[in-house]
Amino acid sequence: MQSALFTHNELELLESQVGNSSLMGITISNHIDQVDAYMRLPLEVPGHGEAGGYEHNRHKQNYKYMYMAGNLFSVTKEKKYASFVIELLSLYADKYLTFGFHVQKNTNPTGRLFHQILNEHCWLLFSSLAYSCVSNEMTDDQRGHVESQLFEPMLDMFTVKYGHDFDRIHNHGIWAVAAVGICGLVLGKREYLEKAVYGQDNNGTGGFLAQLSKLYSPAGYYIEGPYYHRYAIYPTCVFAEILHRHMPEIAIYEYKDGVIGRTVKALLATAYPNGKFPALNDASRSMGVTDAGVQVAVSVLSKHYGCDENIVGMAEIQGEVWLHSCGLALSDEHQKAKDNNAIVTPYWPSIELNEGAEGDKGAQGFMRLKGFDGDITQLNMNYGQHGMGHGHFDTLGITFFNRDQEVLNEYGFARWVNVEPKFGGRYLDENKSYARQTIAHNAVTIDQQTQNDFSVEKADSVHGIPHFFIDDAEDCIGISAYANDHYDNVGMQRSAFLLKDERFEAPLLVDLFRLKADANHTYDYSHQYTGQIVRTNFSYDTYSELEPLGSDNGYQHLWKLASGKAEDCALVSWLQGNAYYSWIGTSSNSNGEVIFTSVGAADPSFNLRDQSSFILRSQGETTLFASVLETHGYFNEEFEQSTNARGQVTGVKVIGHDDIGSVVEITTNNNVFTLMVSNQLDCTKETTHQVKFAGVEYNWTGFYSLDMSASEGDK
Structure with missing residues (x-):
C-alpha cells in the first residue's frame, strides 16, 4: 500500500523542502544526518536483555530509525532508505518467533522483544508505519514473510493472548489500540482497525474513542499528569491523523467537542515558562516541550485547529516539526512569522x-x-x-x-x-x-x-x-x-x-x-x-x-x-x-x-x-x-x-x-x-x-x- 500517512501531493510538497532553510527543511536535514549515521552501523536484532539495557535500547533505536528511514524514502525517493527498512524488518521476521517471551518479568505482560508489552506496542506502531512506506518496494515473498512471521503474530498476541488488557484505559491502552489499528490498516485487515477504534467487543466500551472519552477531561487535562500526557499524546495524534484519512466518517478531530485540540493546548498550558513540564504525579523533572510527542502534537494542532503566535513561538523553541503535512503547515506559518519579524516567546495565560x-x-x-x-x-x-x-x-x-x-x-x-x-x-x-x-x-x-x-x-x-x-x-x-x-x-x-x-x-x-x-x-x-x-x-x-x-x-x-x-x-x-x-x-x-x-x-x-x-x-x-x-x-x-x-x-x-x-x-x-x-x-x-x-x-x-x-x- 501507499504510505499510511502521506498522499502523493503531500510528498511532492515535502520533497520541495529538502535543502530548504525552513523548519521542515531543517527537520528533513536532521533526519537524514541521524538515519545515515545509524545505517552505517551493522544491522542487529538482539535477543533479550535487561530493561533499559543494551538490547532494550537497540530495539527502540531500530524502530525509531526504521520509521524515520521510511519517511525519508517517501520524501526523497532514495532507495537506500527503503533497503534499510526492508532488510531490518526481514531480520526481525526471521527471529521474532524464535525468541519466546521475555525472561524478565515486570508488573505488565511480557513481550518477545521487551520486558513489558507496552514497548512492543511502540515497536509495532512505528515499524508498521515504516512498512507502509516501503512495502511497494518488496517482493511478494518478502511481504509474506514479514507479515506472517512478525506483524500477524504481534496482532494476535495483543488482541488474543493479552486481549484482556487490550481495552485498558491507560497510556498503555492508547499505545495498544494505536499500534493495532495502524498495523491492521497497513496489512489490509480492517477488522483490527475496527477493534482499535471501538474496542475488543466492537461496542465502544473500549478502543481509541473510549480512551479519548475517559482519559482526557473536557478541558483536555490528561488524568495521569503532564509527564504521561506528553507520552500518550504521540500515539493519540498519530492515530488521529490515520483515522482522519482512512475513517473520515468518525470526524476524529471534532470528537468530544474537539478534545484532541483541547488536550494539546492543555498540555502546553501546563508547562513552565522555561518549557519544562512540572513533575506532577510519577514524572521526570527533565521532560519538556521539545519532546518528540509534543512536536507531533503542536504540528497537528496547527493544521487542524488553527495556528497563532503562541504555536509559532512553540515551533521556534522546538526547532523542528513533524515530518508530515501537518508539520509542513506549521513550518509555513513559522516562515511567514520569521519573514515578518513576528516570532514571539509563547506566553500561555492562567x-x-x-x-x-x-x-x-x-x-x-x-x-x-x-x-x-x-x-x-x-x-x-x-x-x-x-x-x-x-x-x-x-x-x-x-x-x-x-x-x-x-x-x-x-x-x-x-x-x-x-x-x-x-x-x-x-x-x-x-x-x-x-x-x-x-x-x-x-x-x-x-x-x-x-x-x-x-x-x-x-x-x-x-x-x-x-x-x-x-x-x-x-x-x-x-x-x-x-x-x-x-x-x-x-x-x-x-x-x-x-x-x-x-x-x-x-x-x-x-x-x-x-x-x-x-x-x-x-x-x-x-x-x-x-x-x-x-x-x-x-x-x-x-x-x-x-x-x-x-x-x-x-x-x-x-x-x-x-x-x-x-x-x-x-x-x-x-x-x-x-x-x-x-x-x-x-x-x-x-x-x-x-x-x-x-x-x-x-x-x-x-x-x-x-x-x-x-x-x-x-x-x-x-x-x-x-x-x-x-x-x-x-x-x-x-x-x-x-x-x-x-x-x-x-x-x-x-x-x-x-x-x-x-x-x-x-x-x-x-x-x-x-x-x-x-x-x-x-x-x-x-x-x-x-x-x-x-x-x-x-x-x-x-x-x-x-x-x-x-x-x-x-x-
Missing part, C-alpha cells in the same frame, strides 16, 4: 483545567503573572483526581516557579530511567515509600499519615473541590479549593494568591491553608526547596547524630537536620541560583516548630535524590497556616555582587478564621496589607461576607478582598 470524563472531578490550576521586569511567575495547584496507578497523594499540593527555576519543588518519581543497575531503570521501591507520599510534597500532612491511607482505590474515589479561580486582575490573581475526603474527619482548604505591587521586585506568593477538625492533630506544613539557607528569625538546634523524622509514610526517609521554636511567625530565607527567597509564615495556633530536613535516610542503595525541606509543625484542632514567599535581590558569585539580600515582608498574622472567612495581615517595611478570603463553598462574586475577630468587623463581597492602602503609621 488556566484551570477540569478533571474527569465529564469535567466534574476537581481541577488543576495553573496561574501565571508577569512581573514588571517581564519575568513570569507560575503557581500550580492540584485539586483534581488522584491520577490512577501513577498518582501521588498530594491533593492541594503546590509548586512555584520564577526566575527560570522551580522554587517550591515537585520531587516527581523515584526512578532512574534506563539506568539498568537501578532496578532495571524501572520504578524503585522508594517511589512508594517516599516520592508518592504526602510529606514529599508542598502540602500539609496530618498526624504523619499520607492522604487516603496511601490507598489508590480510595484516592481514585475522591477528588478536590474547586472554590474559585480568579485570573482577570492585573495586580492580584488567586485560586482556592477544598479537599474534604482525603483525611478522616478533617476538611482542608487552600487559597493561594500571586500579588504584584511596585514595592516588590517580583510577585509575592500568599498562601493560606486551613484545616477544619473537631479533635487535636499534628499538622506538618512542608516546603520542598533547593538552595542554601541564608538566615532565619529564630534560633534552632542542629544535630550531630542524625535520626529519621519518623518511621513510615515517607518520614523514614527524612533526616532531621535541625529544629527550633517559632515565635509569632517564622522566617526562612535561602539563596537559589541568582535570587533570594524569603518565606515567612505562621499558624493560628501558637505552638509552632520549624523542622529542617534532607532526603536520604533509610536509603541503603542511594536511590533517592537530594531534596531539602522545611516544615512548620503545629498542633490543634481547626487551624490556619498563613505564609508569604517573596522573591528579591540578586547574587553573582563570579563578580562578587549581592543586592537586596533581605526582603520587604516582615510579618504575617492570622487575625482570625471561621467557616465564613479568613483574615490575614501582612506587614512589610512600610505597609500593612489585609487579605480577606471566603471560606464558604457556595460563594459567588456577589456573596457578602461579615466576620468579627477581636472586636473588629471585616466586610467584603465576593471571593476575596485585598486592602493595600494601610501604611505602617496607620497600624
Whole structure:
C-alpha cells in the first residue's frame, strides 16, 4: 500500500523542502544526518536483555530509525532508505518467533522483544508505519514473510493472548489500540482497525474513542499528569491523523467537542515558562516541550485547529516539526512569522483545567503573572483526581516557579530511567515509600499519615473541590479549593494568591491553608526547596547524630537536620541560583516548630535524590497556616555582587478564621496589607461576607478582598 500517512501531493510538497532553510527543511536535514549515521552501523536484532539495557535500547533505536528511514524514502525517493527498512524488518521476521517471551518479568505482560508489552506496542506502531512506506518496494515473498512471521503474530498476541488488557484505559491502552489499528490498516485487515477504534467487543466500551472519552477531561487535562500526557499524546495524534484519512466518517478531530485540540493546548498550558513540564504525579523533572510527542502534537494542532503566535513561538523553541503535512503547515506559518519579524516567546495565560470524563472531578490550576521586569511567575495547584496507578497523594499540593527555576519543588518519581543497575531503570521501591507520599510534597500532612491511607482505590474515589479561580486582575490573581475526603474527619482548604505591587521586585506568593477538625492533630506544613539557607528569625538546634523524622509514610526517609521554636511567625530565607527567597509564615495556633530536613535516610542503595525541606509543625484542632514567599535581590558569585539580600515582608498574622472567612495581615517595611478570603463553598462574586475577630468587623463581597492602602503609621 501507499504510505499510511502521506498522499502523493503531500510528498511532492515535502520533497520541495529538502535543502530548504525552513523548519521542515531543517527537520528533513536532521533526519537524514541521524538515519545515515545509524545505517552505517551493522544491522542487529538482539535477543533479550535487561530493561533499559543494551538490547532494550537497540530495539527502540531500530524502530525509531526504521520509521524515520521510511519517511525519508517517501520524501526523497532514495532507495537506500527503503533497503534499510526492508532488510531490518526481514531480520526481525526471521527471529521474532524464535525468541519466546521475555525472561524478565515486570508488573505488565511480557513481550518477545521487551520486558513489558507496552514497548512492543511502540515497536509495532512505528515499524508498521515504516512498512507502509516501503512495502511497494518488496517482493511478494518478502511481504509474506514479514507479515506472517512478525506483524500477524504481534496482532494476535495483543488482541488474543493479552486481549484482556487490550481495552485498558491507560497510556498503555492508547499505545495498544494505536499500534493495532495502524498495523491492521497497513496489512489490509480492517477488522483490527475496527477493534482499535471501538474496542475488543466492537461496542465502544473500549478502543481509541473510549480512551479519548475517559482519559482526557473536557478541558483536555490528561488524568495521569503532564509527564504521561506528553507520552500518550504521540500515539493519540498519530492515530488521529490515520483515522482522519482512512475513517473520515468518525470526524476524529471534532470528537468530544474537539478534545484532541483541547488536550494539546492543555498540555502546553501546563508547562513552565522555561518549557519544562512540572513533575506532577510519577514524572521526570527533565521532560519538556521539545519532546518528540509534543512536536507531533503542536504540528497537528496547527493544521487542524488553527495556528497563532503562541504555536509559532512553540515551533521556534522546538526547532523542528513533524515530518508530515501537518508539520509542513506549521513550518509555513513559522516562515511567514520569521519573514515578518513576528516570532514571539509563547506566553500561555492562567488556566484551570477540569478533571474527569465529564469535567466534574476537581481541577488543576495553573496561574501565571508577569512581573514588571517581564519575568513570569507560575503557581500550580492540584485539586483534581488522584491520577490512577501513577498518582501521588498530594491533593492541594503546590509548586512555584520564577526566575527560570522551580522554587517550591515537585520531587516527581523515584526512578532512574534506563539506568539498568537501578532496578532495571524501572520504578524503585522508594517511589512508594517516599516520592508518592504526602510529606514529599508542598502540602500539609496530618498526624504523619499520607492522604487516603496511601490507598489508590480510595484516592481514585475522591477528588478536590474547586472554590474559585480568579485570573482577570492585573495586580492580584488567586485560586482556592477544598479537599474534604482525603483525611478522616478533617476538611482542608487552600487559597493561594500571586500579588504584584511596585514595592516588590517580583510577585509575592500568599498562601493560606486551613484545616477544619473537631479533635487535636499534628499538622506538618512542608516546603520542598533547593538552595542554601541564608538566615532565619529564630534560633534552632542542629544535630550531630542524625535520626529519621519518623518511621513510615515517607518520614523514614527524612533526616532531621535541625529544629527550633517559632515565635509569632517564622522566617526562612535561602539563596537559589541568582535570587533570594524569603518565606515567612505562621499558624493560628501558637505552638509552632520549624523542622529542617534532607532526603536520604533509610536509603541503603542511594536511590533517592537530594531534596531539602522545611516544615512548620503545629498542633490543634481547626487551624490556619498563613505564609508569604517573596522573591528579591540578586547574587553573582563570579563578580562578587549581592543586592537586596533581605526582603520587604516582615510579618504575617492570622487575625482570625471561621467557616465564613479568613483574615490575614501582612506587614512589610512600610505597609500593612489585609487579605480577606471566603471560606464558604457556595460563594459567588456577589456573596457578602461579615466576620468579627477581636472586636473588629471585616466586610467584603465576593471571593476575596485585598486592602493595600494601610501604611505602617496607620497600624
